Amino acid sequence: MSAGEGGLDVPRAAGVELEGVTKSFGPNLALDGLSLDVPAGEFLVLLGPSGCGKTTVLRLVAGLEEPTRGVVRIGDQVMNGVDPKERDVAMVFQSYALYPHLSVRRNIEFPLRSRHVDARERMRLVAEVSSALQIGSLLDRKPAEISGGQRQRVALARAIVRRPRVFLMDEPLSNLDAQLRVEMRAELVELHQRLGSTILYVTHDQVEAMTMGDRIAIMNHGVLQQVDTPEKVHDRPANAFVAGFIGSPPMNILAGVVEPVTGDTAPARSPTPADRSVGGTDAGALVSVGMPGGSIPLGGPLAEAVLSRGLASVIVGVRPEHVSIDPAGSLAASVTLVESLGHERHVVCRLEAGQLVVARLAAREAVPRTGERVSLSFSAEHLQLFEPDTEARIDV
Amino acid sequence: MSDTRRRRRLGEAALGYVFVLPALAVFGVFVFYPLVKTFVLGFYRTPPFPNLPSHFVGLSQYGSVLTSPAFLDSLWRTVLFVLFTVPLGIALGVALALLAHQRLAGIRIFRTIFSSTVATSVAVASVIFYTLLNPEVGLLSYWLGGRGGAGILQSPTLALPAVSVVTIWQNLGFVFILMSAALQSIPDDLMDAARVDGSSMWYRFWHVTLPLLSPTVFFAVVVGTIGSFQAFGQIDLLTQGGPNNHTDVLIYSLYQQAFVFNNTGVAAVMSVLLFAILLLLTAVQFRFFERRVFYGR
Numbered sequence: 001m002s003a004g005e006g007g008l009d010v011p012r013a014a015g016v017e018l019e020g021v022t023k024s025f026g027p028n029l030a031l032d033g034l035s036l037d038v039p040a041g042e043f044l045v046l047l048g049p050s051g052c053g054k055t056t057v058l059r060l061v062a063g064l065e066e067p068t069r070g071v072v073r074i075g076d077q078v079m080n081g082v083d084p085k086e087r088d089v090a091m092v093f094q095s096y097a098l099y100p101h102l103s104v105r106r107n108i109e110f111p112l113r114s115r116h117v118d119a120r121e122r123m124r125l126v127a128e129v130s131s132a133l134q135i136g137s138l139l140d141r142k143p144a145e146i147s148g149g150q151r152q153r154v155a156l157a158r159a160i161v162r163r164p165r166v167f168l169m170d171e172p173l174s175n176l177d178a179q180l181r182v183e184m185r186a187e188l189v190e191l192h193q194r195l196g197s198t199i200l201y202v203t204h205d206q207v208e209a210m211t212m213g214d215r216i217a218i219m220n221h222g223v224l225q226q227v228d229t230p231e232k233v234h235d236r237p238a239n240a241f242v243a244g245f246i247g248s249p250p251m252n253i254l255a256g257v258v259e260p261v262t263g264d265t266a267p268a269r270s271p272t273p274a275d276r277s278v279g280g281t282d283a284g285a286l287v288s289v290g291m292p293g294g295s296i297p298l299g300g301p302l303a304e305a306v307l308s309r310g311l312a313s314v315i316v317g318v319r320p321e322h323v324s325i326d327p328a329g330s331l332a333a334s335v336t337l338v339e340s341l342g343h344e345r346h347v348v349c350r351l352e353a354g355q356l357v358v359a360r361l362a363a364r365e366a367v368p369r370t371g372e373r374v375s376l377s378f379s380a381e382h383l384q385l386f387e388p389d390t391e392a393r394i395d396v
Numbered sequence: 397m398s399d400t401r402r403r404r405r406l407g408e409a410a411l412g413y414v415f416v417l418p419a420l421a422v423f424g425v426f427v428f429y430p431l432v433k434t435f436v437l438g439f440y441r442t443p444p445f446p447n448l449p450s451h452f453v454g455l456s457q458y459g460s461v462l463t464s465p466a467f468l469d470s471l472w473r474t475v476l477f478v479l480f481t482v483p484l485g486i487a488l489g490v491a492l493a494l495l496a497h498q499r500l501a502g503i504r505i506f507r508t509i510f511s512s513t514v515a516t517s518v519a520v521a522s523v524i525f526y527t528l529l530n531p532e533v534g535l536l537s538y539w540l541g542g543r544g545g546a547g548i549l550q551s552p553t554l555a556l557p558a559v560s561v562v563t564i565w566q567n568l569g570f571v572f573i574l575m576s577a578a579l580q581s582i583p584d585d586l587m588d589a590a591r592v593d594g595s596s597m598w599y600r601f602w603h604v605t606l607p608l609l610s611p612t613v614f615f616a617v618v619v620g621t622i623g624s625f626q627a628f629g630q631i632d633l634l635t636q637g638g639p640n641n642h643t644d645v646l647i648y649s650l651y652q653q654a655f656v657f658n659n660t661g662v663a664a665v666m667s668v669l670l671f672a673i674l675l676l677l678t679a680v681q682f683r684f685f686e687r688r689v690f691y692g693r
Contacts, residue, residue: 062592085594097589101607101690110603114595158593168592 013198014075014088014165015040016061021070023056023222030056032222033070040075043192043199044227045213047206047245053222054202058168061200063087074166085114090159094171096151098143104130104154105139111162129161149180156188160195167199173208185211206246210234218242240391243317243384249346249358251317254296255388256289258306258314261297289316293352294331299380301396306385309394315386320346320360322379325368329375333357335368349374437664450661461665466649471673473556474645478624480560481567486616488564489571490609494601496572497579507576514569518629521566526634529558552642555635559643562630567623571616578612579605610689618681622674646670 016038023031031053038044046054059065060072063084072079079087090111098107105126106113112122130136133153138146143154152172159167172188173181189212192199203209209216210230217227218241226238237243243251287303288295296316298306306314325347333349336356345367347359357376361367368374385394438457440450461467496507513521528536531547540548548554582605590600606613628647631637637644637652646666654663 059588062588064588064591084591085596087592089592091589091592093585093589095583095585097583097585099586099590099604101610110590110595111593113603114590114593114599162594 012163012165013040013196015042015073016166016198016200017071017073017076018057018060019071019073021057021060021067021072023053023060023065024068030222031060031067034219034222034224036217036224036227038198038200040198041196043189043201043212043214045209045216046200046202046219047209047216048204048219048225049245050204052219054204054219055170056222057219058091058170058200058202061087061166062089062091062168088164089166089168090162090164091168092155092159092170092172094174096143096155096172096175098151098154098158100143102142103139104135104141104143104146107143107154108139108157108161110158115162117162125161126157129157133157133160148176149184152176152184156191160191163195163197165198167197167201169199169201171203172201174203174205181208188212206250207248210246218245220245236393237317237384238393240315240317240386243386243393247319249320249360251319251384252323252357253386254289254291254316254318254351254355254357256291256296256313256316258311259288259290259295261286261288288330289314291331291351291353293333294329294375296378296383297330297380298383298385302380302383302385305394305396311388313388314394315388315391316378317384317386318378319382320358322382323357323359324377324379325359325361325374326377327375329377331376331378333374333376335370335372335374338367338370349376434664434667437660438668440661442659442661446658453661457661457665458669461662461669467666467669469641470644470646470649473643474625474647477556477560477563477627477645478621480557481563481624481627482617482620484560485564485567485571485620486613489568489575489616490613492568492572493575493579494605496576510572511569511576513566514573516566516569518566519633521562522630522633525558525562525565525630529634549635550639552639555639555643559630559634562634563624563627566630567620571620574612574616575609578609582608607690611691614681614685614689617685618678621677621681625670625674625677 016036018034018036021031021034022029034053034057036044036057046057048054056065060067061074061079063079063082063086066080074087074089099110102110108126108129109122112125117125126139127136130139133156135150135153135157138150138154143151146154152175155172159169169188173184176184185208188201201212210233213230215227215229216233218225218233220241226233226242228236228238233242234246237246237251240253244253286297286299287306288297296318298316331351333351335347336350337348339346339348340363343363345361345363345365347361347367349357349359351357359376385396386392387394439452439454441453441457443450492510496503496510525536526549528534529548531537531550534547537548548558586604586608587600590604595603626647627645628651631643631645631648632651635643637648647670650663650666650670653659653666
């Protein structure tokens with residue numbers, strides 16, 4: 001397999017497949033039986049907290065690490081034991097990893113020179129990629145003489161210049177300031193559309209993941225939690241971890257005990273007629289999830305799901321936009337912090353059990369003061385439930 | 397107001413000088429005074445017998461030393477010795493450092509072994525090699541096929557290379573530690589990037605590793621050159637300049653002039669010349685090689 005085959009002008013995206021990949025570093029398990037199929041041309045974002053194994057996935061695909069068990073394929077070819085230079089992938093590092101002693105031009109040329117591309121072709125390719133990334137005027141400078149954003153572009157140019165089959169990007173935007181990060185996000189998405197290449201993109205920033213990825217793979221402790229489109233991951237998280245990781249601010253996750261609700265103690269915010277119709281007229285189908293300071297009432301289908309599974313306790317997930325501060329609310333809390341973002345406010349409340357719940361209010365809504373005792377109510381139709389033991393989503 | 401401030405500043409300066417004084421005194425007695433005295437000694441011809449007055453001869457003694465075949469031969473042997481020891485020593489040090497940089501089980505043991513000669517004195521190194529090279533009982537002599545024959549240290553062609561090998565061996569630990577530290581300061585990301593960028597191990601060494609090691613290599617060349625020009629212990633212990641002056645390097649013949657022949661005038665001239673040569677050589681190294689050195693980011 002040679003890098004030059006197929007011509008450098010032809011987009012040569014290849015799919016990436018990991019099959020039951022386990023990687024351990026001594027006693028530490030970095031990846032545990034990971035299977036992931038990335039079709040050619042997809043922009044897949046690997047998302048997770050630091051140390052979840054997402055960078056290890058990139059290094060395994062790049063060939064910088066070998067899997068302890070399992071198979072890595074690029075374009076249907078098994079890559080186990082294949083040297084990085086034979087894999088025809090390009091990697092953009094968080095640190096950019098520019099060669100400090102070489103000019104920008106020589107940095108971009110490095111992969112071409114390594115592959116003995118002749119001088120005229122090198123000139124042409126560098127000119128092409130540097131004009132596309134608007135770094136044509138920097139070619140004779142050293143990396144130390146250009147800004148962080150420019151270094152980022154040079155690192156990208158070095159990856160793009162040889163049209164690899166797969167791009168691997170390891171938190172490439174995390175060293176940029178906020179504004180530049182938003183700009184580069186859009187540019188990367190555009191670049192992906194133009195090149196049609198396969199991109200594996202690692203980030204711990206869920207906003208980046210949501211805005212850039214065709215699909216998002218969420219990882220935790222070396223285990224893949226969910227792979228799906230940004231919408232699906234947001235609206236139907238596979239488990240409580242995903243639910244609590246996605247969204248800004250993320251979903252509130254509250255565990256409680258399942259309690260039957262009798263007519264007299266019906267929750268202040270009673271289920272809608274639609275809920276009642278699914279749950280039936282039987283008052284026993286209405287339950288609430290109790291915790292210190294009150295409870296969260298569950299409407300028809302949710303209550304049904306809890307009862308049919310015979311759960312004694314359950315985890316409730318509710319997004320901040322579906323929590324409101326309501327004198328008639330069902331759960332007592334005290335306000336610990338109000339964050340104003342201009343167009344909206346995040347009210348951080350502490351429950352009696354000590355847990356924090358975030359409510360997202362429009363800027364025009366009245367906001368309680370810090371320290372004030374409030375009641376919270378929850379939009380019944382937007383609640384999500386998770387198993388208490390496995391934290392897996394309960395589909396209703 | 398400003399007067400008190402000035403007085404205070406003066407007081408502070410005086411205190412500063414008081415702190416510097418001990419170091420200045422030590423340097424003065426042991427460095428500056430001998431330095432000046434050496435220059436002065438070179439202007440006087442040492443009398444043939446002690447207790448006779450020495451004659452001021454000006455620069456003529458410099459001329460006679462510079463044109464004497466003994467000095468020029470000795471200088472040439474010193475240059476050969478430097479050329480044997482410095483490039484080879486640094487190349488070996490870099491090679492060992494690269495080997496020990498691998499992430500392998502038990503590599504720490506090798507690191508310790510490779511750096512161990514730094515804790516070995518010249519005398520110890522010389523005695524070890526003296527024994528190894530002994531024509532009667534030496535293991536190295538035996539392996540090299542010289543059992544019973546003429547010893548390596550007694551051979552006119554092999555004595556200087558043999559002394560060079562001892563010197564390289566003795567300096568290896570220091571060079572290894574220098575190069576290991578420099579290698580560790582190269583970010584792993586750079587080497588990973590170069591691997592993914594499709595470069596071979598050889599290409600990576602020449603185009604990434606070596607340029608980033610260049611400040612350390614340059615330092616090792618400068619310090620190593622000065623060190624080799626001043627090598628004395630191993631020569632004195634192994635060959636005493638022999639056989640037939642074939643290992644009679646500058647410092648050794650200087651030592652003989654001063655302490656065997658008691659010709660302090662000539663010895664002083666030789667020290668000044670050695671000083672001048674080293675100064676010139678170091679300047680040349682900075683002028684011509686430093687431009688190939690890449691300092692930091």
